[in-house]
Amino acid sequence: MSARRPMLIVALAVASFALAGCSAPDQTSDADRPQIVVTTNILGDVVGEIVGDEAEVITLMRANADPHSFEISAQEAALLGDADLIVSNGLGLEEGLQQHLDRAADAGAPQLVAGDAVEALPYASGDAAGTPDPHFWTDPGTMLDVVDAVEQAASDIDGVDAARLAEHAAGYRSELETLDAEMTEAFAAIPQGHRALVTNHHVFGYLADRYDFRVVGAAIPGGTTLAAPSAADLQELSDAITEAGVPTIFAESSQPDRLVQVLASEADIDVNVEELFTESLTAPGEGAETYLEMMRANTARISEGLTK
Template sequence: MRHATLAALAIAVFALTGCSAAAGSGGPDQPQIVVTTNILGDVVGEVVGDQAEVTTLMRANADPHSFEISAQEAAMLGDADLIVSSGLGLEEGLQQHLDRAAEAGAPLLVAGDAVEALPYASGDAAGAPDPHFWTDPGTMLDVVDAIEVSASEIDGIDRTKLAEHADAYREELRTLDAEMTSAFEAIPQERRALVTNHHVFGYLAERYGFRVVGAAIPGGTTLAAPSAADLRELSDAITRAGVSTIFAESSQPDRLVQVLASEADIDVRVEELYTESLTGPGEGAETYLEMMRANTARISEGLTK
């Protein structure tokens, strides 16, 4: 492993692009793990602790469907001791680089391969695998298991310490799941209807007994745009379900309100959620656990008003 080259390259990348290492990461003389999305980056950092340098490519508040990387960042993939991606079609702007790194023999963990993927139930992507598995902390237990197995194969990783960190984080996920279960059970069954700006909560709905009524963008990607027919269908679904609050990704709630008001002639309250990305420090969803707790509180409040 070319540690000096990796250290210099990492410094250059951080200076040029603002890439950040996940919390708990080690130093430049340690194994190098490169993670595509910041949600996975946070989880990987928690599992490996200070035993590896964890570099997350996706910046805070970015869109995993559309973010791209620089040539310097692409080069990091080829030198990594492990690459962790989400998969299931999520990283649309990055897939060519991941494919190239895999073809060159880079160790690659695709988190989506470790879970029981649910299909999109409706919309343009109906039947295709849904990549938003992180909305179910129970499913994330399978991801943690896969991270532990892959990280244990890296030279220089202490498997005992790795197991301790993985076990501790699994317990955090179980606690989160219990909290979410308790909060959502307080919502009357007839009010457990989710409308979002795009299909992202299939896993959460499956685990906690929600109905996904519809989405402003009918596909599974934020790169699509709703048609007039899509908006009419969504308006009808909202009316039938008696939904008073719909949920939108925190980066674009105003856009959804404006579209529904002007194109579908419907007036509903829109609550912001963190669905695709973690935020910067102090912005409400700096870690995966913080993101899920914030979303749980907002969904519970929005559906019980």
């Protein structure tokens, strides 16, 4: 029995050494890798798919949050100054975060504003008419431009393998092209008279432009969820919905649908209210954990809602 104990001790020592050898890279990998800080969780998911293991991606916006109004802690704000790259949406979306982004820019932090990489569309109506619409992610074709911009910006970071980055980016472009084809096919089945969208606020301009929808209106008149509709706004939109004859109007998952329910009641029409994932990804298991999952869920709900 005593002869076996030294062998057991040696075996345990070897196993412990092996485990320590396996865990050591994990303990230092995040410290060694470049750090990319992303404002919104939609962009955070996309950036993560593009860079893979080439960088640590930190997303500031929580699941189910409102990108117009979410705020960050002092500790999170400090991450911006230390980042190898900051990726933001831009075009006025991150209203509660802009001061921190401006401060980081003044300090010389490298930044990529995704909205600067796309052909921005103006809001077509409402209080924000004529100003740039920041909701470009509702068009997967426009997101291809974002992939190009992220790949270029990330390739300039020291320590990033450009070849591996290019491989990840090419794979994600293929995913976006497949998504675009799926959405085109699904929306083609919607009758032309029903190809109209009403939501809490103006968010589907890019989707409408790409897939031939009409944006009838929004319960919140401006481009931001921080605005509030007046009685006249609701009445005007009610009249437009009645005239358009849409079978379904849509509420955003990041906000209560009370306004849309009130609108349905005010219009005095038989209209369904369907929830969409529009400005935020969800927590795991809630239906929109990734950008691709979010877009597929919305496509199915819009198609079903407007073909009733």
